[in-house]
Structures are given as structure tokens and as C-alpha cells.
Amino acid sequence: MQLNPAQQAAVDHRGSPLLVLAGAGTGKTRVITHRVAALMDEGVPPWRILAVTFTNKAAAEMRARMEKMCEGKVDVSQLWVGTFHSISARILRRHGESVGLSRNFAIYDTDDQTRLMKRVFKEMNRDDEQIKPRAILGHLDQLKNRGLTIDQVDQLGLEGFMTRLVALLGRRYQELLRAADASDFGDLLVLAVKLLEKAGTEQPRPGAQLVDVDPVVGLKRRFLHVVVDEYQDTNPVQARLVELLSQRAQLCVVGDDDQAIYGWRGADVSQILGFPDRQPGCELIRLEQNYRSTGHILHCADAIIRRNEGRLGKTLWSELGDGALVVLRACEDEREEARFVVNEILDALNEDIPPEEIAVFYRTHAQSRVIEQQLTDNGMRYAIFGGLGFFERKEIKDALAYLRLLQNPASDLDFTRIVNEPARGIGDTTVGRLTALAANRNVALLEVARNPEEAGVSGAAAKRLALFVAMIDELTARLHAGTPLGQLAAEVLERTGYRDALVQEGSEESEARVENLDEFVGALTEFAQDNPEQTLADYLEQVSLVSDADGGGRGEVRAVRLMTIHSAKGLEFEKVILTGMEEKVFPHSRSIAGEEAAREEGRRLRPEERAQLEEERRLAYVAVTRAKRQLVVTYARRRRLYNQEFIGTPSRFVRDLPPDSVRGRVPGVVRREAPAVPAQLQAMLSSPPPRPAAPARERSWNSDIVYDEGVAARPAARTRAPIASDDAPSLYKGMQVRHRQYGEGTLVGWDGTGSNLKLAINFPGVGVKTILARFCEPL
DNA sequence: TGTTATTGTGTTTTT
DNA sequence: CACAATAACA
Numbered sequence: 029m030q031l032n033p034a035q036q037a038a039v040d041h042r043g044s045p046l047l048v049l050a051g052a053g054t055g056k057t058r059v060i061t062h063r064v065a066a067l068m069d070e071g072v073p074p075w076r077i078l079a080v081t082f083t084n085k086a087a088a089e090m091r092a093r094m095e096k097m098c099e100g101k102v103d104v105s106q107l108w109v110g111t112f113h114s115i116s117a118r119i120l121r122r123h124g125e126s127v128g129l130s131r132n133f134a135i136y137d138t139d140d141q142t143r144l145m146k147r148v149f150k151e152m153n154r155d156d157e158q159i160k161p162r163a164i165l166g167h168l169d170q171l172k173n174r175g176l177t178i179d180q181v182d183q184l185g186l187e188g189f190m191t192r193l194v195a196l197l198g199r200r201y202q203e204l205l206r207a208a209d210a211s212d213f214g215d216l217l218v219l220a221v222k223l224l225e226k227a228g229t230e231q232p233r234p235g236a237q238l239v240d241v242d243p244v245v246g247l248k249r250r251f252l253h254v255v256v257d258e259y260q261d262t263n264p265v266q267a268r269l270v271e272l273l274s275q276r277a278q279l280c281v282v283g284d285d286d287q288a289i290y291g292w293r294g295a296d297v298s299q300i301l302g303f304p305d306r307q308p309g310c311e312l313i314r315l316e317q318n319y320r321s322t323g324h325i326l327h328c329a330d331a332i333i334r335r336n337e338g339r340l341g342k343t344l345w346s347e348l349g350d351g352a353l354v355v356l357r358a359c360e361d362e363r364e365e366a367r368f369v370v371n372e373i374l375d376a377l378n379e380d381i382p383p384e385e386i387a388v389f390y391r392t393h394a395q396s397r398v399i400e401q402q403l404t405d406n407g408m409r410y411a412i413f414g415g416l417g418f419f420e421r422k423e424i425k426d427a428l429a430y431l432r433l434l435q436n437p438a439s440d441l442d443f444t445r446i447v448n449e450p451a452r453g454i455g456d457t458t459v460g461r462l463t464a465l466a467a468n469r470n471v472a473l474l475e476v477a478r479n480p481e482e483a484g485v486s487g488a489a490a491k492r493l494a495l496f497v498a499m500i501d502e503l504t505a506r507l508h509a510g511t512p513l514g515q516l517a518a519e520v521l522e523r524t525g526y527r528d529a530l531v532q533e534g535s536e537e538s539e540a541r542v543e544n545l546d547e548f549v550g551a552l553t554e555f556a557q558d559n560p561e562q563t564l565a566d567y568l569e570q571v572s573l574v575s576d577a578d579g580g581g582r583g584e585v586r587a588v589r590l591m592t593i594h595s596a597k598g599l600e601f602e603k604v605i606l607t608g609m610e611e612k613v614f615p616h617s618r619s620i621a622g623e624e625a626a627r628e629e630g631r632r633l634r635p636e637e638r639a640q641l642e643e644e645r646r647l648a649y650v651a652v653t654r655a656k657r658q659l660v661v662t663y664a665r666r667r668r669l670y671n672q673e674f675i676g677t678p679s680r681f682v683r684d685l686p687p688d689s690v691r692g693r694v695p696g697v698v699r700r701e702a703p704a705v706p707a708q709l710q711a712m713l714s715s716p717p718p719r720p721a722a723p724a725r726e727r728s729w730n731s732d733i734v735y736d737e738g739v740a741a742r743p744a745a746r747t748r749a750p751i752a753s754d755d756a757p758s759l760y761k762g763m764q765v766r767h768r769q770y771g772e773g774t775l776v777g778w779d780g781t782g783s784n785l786k787l788a789i790n791f792p793g794v795g796v797k798t799i800l801a802r803f804c805e806p807l
Numbered sequence: 808t809g810t811t812a813t814t815g816t817g818t819t820t821t822t
Numbered sequence: 823c824a825c826a827a828t829a830a831c832a
Contacts, residue, residue, distance in 0.1 A: 083822080113822050138821085213822050292820065392819050397823090448808095455808050573822070594820045616819060647820080670818050670823070 031055075031062065038313045039063045041280075045307035047259075047300070048282040051344045052329070052653035053320030053600065056282055060255055061093045063280065064107070067253055068098060074106035076252040078273060081111055082261060084574055086598060090257075108251075112266045113213060114573050116220035120211070121569070123244050126226065127219045132435050132565045134210040134442075135572040139425070141165055141212050144441055148200045151467065159193060167194045168201065172214030173263040173294025175221065178202065207470070209438045217265045224248060224272040251277040258598075259283035259303070263294040279307065285340050286333050287650050289594060291643050301340065318344040320600055322351020324689035325652060325659050331686045333649040336642045355660040356682065356692035362395075362608075362667045366402035369605050372660050373408065373588055376603045381658075383409070385602035387589040389651050391614040394669060395607065396590055403588070413591035419571055423530070423541040424548055428571065430520045433500065434507045435564050438472040447473075447496060450529035454496065458489045474500065499523055513564055514553025521545060593651045604655035609663040610676035615644035648681040661685075765789055 031039060035055055038048045039062045050056035060079065068074055081087045087109050095104045108115065120129055136144065145161035167184060171194075176183055181195045205212065211219060227244035254274045256262070259281035262270070270279065281303060288297040304310040318326060326344050333339070355372075359365040369388055376386050390396055396412065403410050418424060426449055429442040436442075444463075448454045459473075465483040466476045476483055477497050480490035503520055511519070521527040527545060530538045555567055589601070608614055622637025633641075652659060663682060667674045678695040687694045766772050773791035 111822065216822085289820075290822095293822085394818065394823095451809065453808065457808085592820065618819070643820095668823095672818095672823095 031058070032317055034313055034315050034317070035059050035062075038280075038282075038315070039066055041311055041313070042278065044309040044311055045278065045303075046280040047303045047307075047310055047312045048280065048315065049312065049340060049342060050282055050284055050315040051318060051342045052284065052287060052650070053318040054315035054344070055317075055319055056257070056284075056315065057090070057093070059315070060257060060282060061090060061097060064094060064253075064255060065097045068102045072252055074102055074104060075108070076250060078108040078115075078251045078254045078277070079110075080115065080254070080256045080270065081109070082258045083598070084111055084114065086257065087111055087114070111573070112262075112269060113216050114569075116216040116269065117569055117573065119220050119223065119247065120216065121565070123223060123247070124219065127223050128206050129211060129219065130209050130436075132209070134208070134432050134436050134439055135216065135569060136205070136210050136212045136441070137420075137572055138213075139420070140210075140441055143445070144204055144208075145197070145201055147441075147444075147463075148197050148204065151463075152197065152200065159190070164194055164197050164201075168198045169214045170294055171198070172218050173265060175218065175265045175268060204440070207438065207472075208440050209436055210441070217269060221265055221268050221272065224269070248272060248275045253277050254279050256281045257283070258287075260285050260288040260297055260300045261290040261295045262299050263290075263296055264299070267296075267299050284342075286336070286342065286646055287597065289597065289643060289647050289650060291639065301338075314342060316342050316344055318346045319348075320656055321346065321653060322348045322657055324350050324353050325655050325657075327689040328354050328659065328685050329649055329652040331684050331689075332645060332652060332681050335684060336645050338642070352658055353691040354685065354689055355658075356685065356690050356694060357660065357662045358678070358692075358695075359662055359664045360666065362398050362664050362669075363402070365607055365662050365664045366398045368662060369399055369607060370402050370406050370408065372603075372605055373403075376658070381602045383586050383588045384411075386605075387591065387596065387599070387601040387603070387654065388605045388607060389591060389593050389596055389654070390607050391593060391616060391647075393592060395613070399590060399607070403590075409587040410590050411585075411587040413589060413595045418544070418547075419574065421541075421544060423526075423545055426526065427517065427521065427545060427548055428568065430503075430524060430526075431517065431564060432568060433474070434504045434516075434520075435568065437474045437504070440466070440473045443473045443477075446524075447477075450525050452496065452525075453492045454489065458485055458493070461485055507564065512553070513556040513567060514549055516564075517549045517552045521549070593647050596654050597650055600654055600656055602656050603658040603660070604651070605660045605662065606651050607662050608667070609661055609679040609682045610667065610674075611679055612674065613667065613669070613676070614648065614679055614681070615641060619644045645681065648679075 032055075035058065038046065038059045048056070048059060050059065064077060064079060067077055079087075079090060081090060091104065091107070091109045094107065094109075098104055110118070117135065120127070120133070121131060124130070124133060142161055142165065145165050149161055167181075167186060167190070168178075170184060171178065171181060174183075178195055178198050181191050181198070184191070184194070186194065205215070223244060224247070227242050227248060251273055254270060254277040256270055256279070260283035270281075281300070283300050285297055285300055288295060288300070291297065304312055321329070323346060326346055330343065357368055359368055373383075373386055373388075377383065388399060390399070400410065400412070419428070426446055429445040432439055433442040433446065440463075444459060447459060461483045462473050462476045462480075462485070466473050469476070474497070477493050480493045485493060503516075503523060506516055506519060527542060530542050530545070552567065555562070555570075559566070593606075612620060619640040622640060623633060626633050626637065661682060663678050664676050667676050683695055685694050764772060765775055771791060773789040775789055
């Protein structure tokens with residue numbers, strides 16, 4: 029297929045920075061691959077070209093496409109293609125000494141991070157705090173994403189005590205991380221940037237020769253062309269990294285501001301919006317012809333995204349014709365929704381759509397369970413993207429921990445993970461004593477374990493420790509003797525008794541685990557055969573950077589796909605079923621929180637609150653634009669989630685759909701439905717008196733809902749919100765209620781149903797409190 | 808010390 | 823509901 033003029037221009041542009049604004053389905057990847065191929069055609073050496081993607085899968089795909097395109101002509105393996113994280117890791121692996129990382133440093137994933145932070149909590153006696161390790165890590169990560177150091181915590185705008193806590197615990201966390209010769213995801217980027225920034229700033233020694241030039245400086249000058257995909261999702265550190273590597277390169281960034289969905293992770297859309305301003309002479313090219321979806325789908329996408337402010341603005345068009353109408357379906361509850369999904373899948377299969385071209389999307393992982401159940405009941409195979417991957421299973425993580433400990437004896441986290449796994453009588457007390465001494469002397473746990481007596485570990489435990497240490501030493505020797513990786517892994521599992529312990533257990537679960545371990549050994553053997561020159565460190569790195577995206581180990585190829593919308597980014601399917609389209613599900617309740625608060629306080633939305641909502645909207649846009657020919661959208665009236673029943677209102681995104689492109693009734697303007705008053709409260713209600721039971725509930729659940737947008741603007745107290753005319757006695761905003769302790773107050777909102785109904789009441793002089801309805805009585 | 812029962816608690820999206 | 827942290831027990 030020929031490139032269209034805009035695409036061709038993006039491929040051909042040379043000489044100045046280039047921003048390609050590529051709408052969904054406009055052939056972005058084609059442009060990138062063609063551009064890189066063209067560069068190589070022109071004689072740019074492959075090793076002087078860098079292509080950065082977001083996921084490993086995208087990187088692998090790109091490389092594959094290049095190989096196909098350049099068959100035989102150029103050595104594509106010389107190209108630098110990778111994710112921000114893998115490229116950083118690669119740089120640090122080679123040159124990381126100056127920022128405190130050895131050649132074999134470990135990469136900690138989220139789980140490792142949490143465990144390490146928990147240790148910090150314990151060490152500093154903070155485990156009683158309400159604050160959880162995850163929270164601190166979250167802030168720490170945010171810090172890193174913005175390229176700030178721990179001394180700049182205050183710039184995060186946290187509350188005072190949190191700022192102090194993050195600084196205190198974060199600092200110690202970093203110390204331990206470095207001491208363990210490890211890096212977390214955030215540090216990979218931060219340290220790579222630090223390394224590159226430092227290079228070349230030192231005064232050259234007198235008489236230094238050109239050959240003495242710092243290799244890192246060479247790295248900065250290496251690339252002549254840099255291409256970045258999904259630029260809208262980069263965070264400041266990533267952008268800085270790209271800049272540093274583009275010292276001599278022509279920079280080409282590709283992205284779509286309407287698909288920026290990682291703001292919560294520190295990504296900053298203004299990066300792409302401000303790119304032309306930051307880059308003198310920057311050329312901007314828009315790709316707007318969509319080759320993926322049919323008309324009605326695009327109309328829906330546009331109807332959703334056009335309501336966002338602060339976008340560069342693009343209108344997608346297509347030559348594919350209107351195609352089928354988008355199907356909209358209201359379901360009674362999540363089970364019916366799941367059944368409907370199954371039916372839709374069956375329909376598609378009957379139309380000969382291959383299963384892997386059918387995808388079911390949901391906002392959060394928690395929603396997948398019901399659908400999975402229903403699919404299983406109907407004997408349908410499916411592949412889940414995301415969730416617990418192979419390398420996140422306990423047994424695999426244990427095996428990896430053993431290997432990492434062999435590779436890196438300083439890794440205390442791995443030590444503690446497996447020292448008593450399988451149980452060998454080295455319990456918390458023993459480990460506690462070791463930890464105390466290790467912290468004191470600033471040495472690794474494994475070192476301390478060599479002299480247990482000094483740590484005050486008694487005879488029996490000391491003996492067991494000695495055995496453990498001897499075993500680790502032997503295995504370490506095997507590693508350094510060059511034992512093939514697969515065999516080494518097998519020996520580890522044998523010698524440590526890990527495999528035996530599982531076999532002994534004899535349960536169905538343990539059996540599965542043994543199988544997983546065998547698979548792991550197999551994978552390692554295969555890896556060693558395919559990459560004879562690669563070491564254990566290389567393998568460990570590859571594993572820790574691999575995410576759900578590549579689906580390599582698990583997942584049927586010929587199976588329906590289930591995934592969150594986030595993981596759907598960059599993919600496309602013949603038929604997409606978008607589920608759970610209700611307020612508080614999608615848009616997620618956390619994104620709406622600000623809006624509700626604003627309504628209750630009678631103020632306007634704060635910028636960050638609006639930004640969150642706009643991000644949800646972009647997420648909806650991403651979801652819709654994944655569909656090639658068929659799009660089905662479902663929502664449920666009632667939904668059980670987290671063991672709580674929620675009354676659903678159709679998502680605002682559903683209400684935005686253009687009726688002309690939709691089959692099924694687009695719910696009109698809607699407001700939150702007034703919940704039925706629970707019996708307890710109802711009994712207490714004296715006025716207004718309960719009306720005789722009305723058959724109101726029989727009616728279509730949308731019909732009695734009236735939208736009133738004005739609520740947000742008006743002060744809550746004066747809003748005498750409508751009680752659904754013929755409904756049982758209802759709550760209404762402005763209603764006066766009494767609480768034993770707080771006295772009389774004004775109802776400003778509510779949440780939940782039945783005995784979980786919570787009222788938000790504004791008590792004069794006290795403020796707004798959220799109280800279970802049964803503790804309140806109406807006046 | 809290690810295992811099991813119980814309570815409690817949260818519950819987005821990911822490299 | 824699911825899972826993690828804690829308490830009680832062997």
C-alpha cells in the first residue's frame with residue numbers, strides 16, 4: 029500500500045525536529061518503520077539510529093517489521109530499538125559504576141519495591157502508622173518521574189507530615205536500594221539521565237587523548253536519528269533522556285494528544301503540546317486519515333473526544349464507509365452483561381471473525397472475573413492481558429530470587445525472600461538478628477550469615493544457617509564455573525529442596541507450581557541456546573522488564589482477548605465489546621471524586637480535577653478507536669463490585685454518543701438516581717409521610733431520571749433536588765437531618781444502597797461528615 | 808518455628 | 823470478595 033501525502037511527508041522530512049500528530053488508526057507505525065527504513069536506505073548506519081517505544085511488545089514488533097522490510101539489505105540487529113526502561117538499563121549496565129550500580133545490578137519490580145519499603149518501615153518503627161508503604165512508594169515514584177531528587181519533595185505539594193515521611197523513608201529506601209546494588213523502575217530513568225548529564229562536564233585531564241574520551245560522551249554523540257513513539261505518554265525524565273541522547277540527532281516524535289492516558293503515572297501531555305515551542309524550527313505534520321475503523325465508530329469516537337478542552341484538535345476521516353451501527357445495550361446487572369458478551373462473541377464467531385480479533389474491554393481488572401466465569405461456563409477459551417503474569421507467580425519469583433542472589437550476593441531482599449523458602453528453620457527471629465547486625469555494620473545479610481554467632485544466633489539456628497550459606501556458595505561457584513543457565517536453574521531447584529517441597533505437598537496447586545517451574549527451567553535453557561553470549565544478568569534484566577504486553581509465555585493465540593483499556597492501547601480488533609460503561613466505573617469513581625466534591629462545595633472544578641476527567645475521556649476515546657468494524661457498548665443497571673451493590677447510571681461517555689450512529693437507545697440526559705431509603709430509615713421518617721407503594725420501579729430505569737446539570741452551580745443547601753415524583757420517600761439535598769453527636773445538619777449527598785447507604789451531612793460549625801444512614805434521623 | 812484460623816481492609820490504570 | 827496481616831495453636 030502506498031503512503032498518503034501526509035505520511036510520505038513525515039517519512040521524508042529531514043533537517044529539523046519533527047512532530048507527527050497521528051490520530052488513532054492513521055498508520056503511525058507504518059510511518060515510523062518507513063522512516064527508519066528510508067534512513068538506512070540513505071546510508072545512515074543502523075547503529076546510529078534509536079527508536080524508542082513504550083512497551084516491549086511494540087519494540088519487538090517494530091524490529092520485526094524492520095527486518096521484513098530491509099531483508100538482507102541492512103543488519104537491523106544493529107538498530108537500537110527499545111523501551112525507555114530497557115534502553116536505560118542497557119546504558120546503566122555498561123556505564124553505571126559512576127552512579128553506583130555494578131554491571132550486574134538487579135532491577136526491582138513493584139513487588140520487590142514494596143517489600144523493601146516495608147523493611148524500611150520496620151527498621152524505622154513506622155509500621156504502626158496509618159500510611160502504607162505503597163503510598164510512600166507512589167509519591168517517591170512521582171518524584172522520580174518528574175526528575176526531582178528527594179530534597180525536592182516539597183515540590184510535590186503534599187501535606188506537611190507526608191512530605192516529611194516521604195523524605196525520611198524515601199531516603200533510607202534509596203540507601204538500601206543502592207546497598208543492594210539494585211534499581212527500581214523509576215531509578216532506571218533517573219540514573220540514566222544523571223549519568224548522561226554528568227558525562228562531559230568534568231574537566232578533561234591535561235594531555236588526554238581523544239581515545240580517552242568518556243564512553244558516555246560518545247554515547248551522547250552516537251545517534252544521528254532518534255524516533256520516539258507514543259510521545260504523549262512520556263514523563264519529564266523520559267523527555268530529558270531523549271534530549272540527552274539526541275545531542276547530534278534529528279529528533280522525530282510521534283504521538284496523539286487525544287490518547288494521553290498515563291497522566292497518573294507522571295506523564296505530561298504538555299510535553300507533546302509544547303514540543304514545537306521547545307524545538308526551534310520544528311515541523312508539525314498531522315495524520316488524520318483513518319484506515320482502521322468504519323464511519324459510525326469514528327463518529328462515536330469524535331463525539332466523545334470533542335468535549336475535551338485543551339487539545340490540538342484533529343478530525344479523523346475514513347474512506348471505509350459508515351459500516352455497522354455501534355450497538356448499545358443496557359443490562360440488568362453484571363451477570364446479564366457477561367451473558368450478553370458471550371452472545372456477542374458467538375455472533376462474531378458465526379460471522380467467521382477469528383477469536384483473536386474479538387476483544388472485551390473493561391476499566392479495571394476487578395471487572396474481568398464475572399466475564400471470565402461466563403466464558404468458562406460456555407467452554408470458550410480466552411486470553412487475559414495483564415493481571416498476574418507468569419513471572420509474577422510466587423514460585424517463579426522465588427526461583428528468580430535464588431538466581432539473583434547468586435548473581436548479586438548483596439541483594440538482601442532476595443536473601444530474605446528465600447532464606448526460609450522452603451522452610452528450613454530459619455525464622456523471623458533469626459533473620460531479625462542478622463538484619464540488625466547487617467544494618468549496624470553496613471554489610472550484606474549473606475555476609476553476616478557467615479558468622480551467625482556475632483549476630484547472637486544460637487547453636488541450632490546457626491547450624492542451619494551455615495548449611496544454607498554453604499549451599500548458596502556451592503551454587504554460586506556453579507554459576508561462575510559457567511554452568512549452562514537452564515541446568516543451573518534446575519540444580520538450584522534441586523539443591524535448595526524447593527522442588528521437592530512442592531512435590532511433597534501433593535496438592536493440585538503445588539502440582540501446577542512444579543509445572544511452572546519446569547517451564548521456567550525450559551525457558552531458561554531455550555534462552556541460553558538462543559543467546560549463547562548472554563549471561564544470567566541479561567536474562568534477569570529481560571525478565572524484569574517484560575510486562576503483560578508481550579503475552580509470550582501464556583495466552584492462547586486463537587482465543588478471545590480480555591483486557592483493560594490501558595493495555596489495549598496500540599492494538600486493534602475487528603470487534604470490540606466495551607463493558608461496564610457506568611458512572612463510577614468508567615469514568616472511574618476516583619476521577620469523579622473531584623467533581624462531586626466541587627458540587628457539594630458549590631465551587632468550580634480545579635484544574636487537576638478537570639484534567640483527571642479529561643484523561644478518562646481520552647481513555648474512552650482510545651477504547652472506541654480500537655474497533656475496526658464492530659463496536660458493542662454495554663452498561664448495567666446494578667453492579668456487584670467489591671462485594672457491594674452499586675446502582676449504575678449510564679456513563680457520560682454513553683450519553684455523548686450520537687444517536688444516529690447507535691443501535692439501541694442512547695440514554696438521554698441523566699442524573700444520579702435517588703436511592704430507595706432503607707427500611708430502618710424509612711421507619712423513622714415521619715415527614716414527608718410514606719406514600720403508598722407505587723409501581724414506579726417497574727418502569728424503564730432510565731425514563732424517570734432527569735438530568736439537572738445546574739446542581740453543580742447552585743449551593744447545595746438550596747437545591748431541593750427532585751424526589752422522583754411517584755417514588756417512595758426519598759432523600760433530597762437540603763433535607764434536614766439529626767445525628768446524636770453532631771446535632772442537626774443539612775444533607776448534601778449520599779452514596780451506597782441498603783444498609784450501606786451513607787449520608788454526607790453538613791453540620792454547621794463542624795463541616796461535612798459522612799455517616800451511615802441508620803445513625804441519622806430526618807427532621 | 809511453622810501452620811492454620813481469623814480478622815480486617817481495601818478496591819485503577821503500568822514500565 | 824480476595825487477600826494480607828495478625829492471632830492462636832501445634
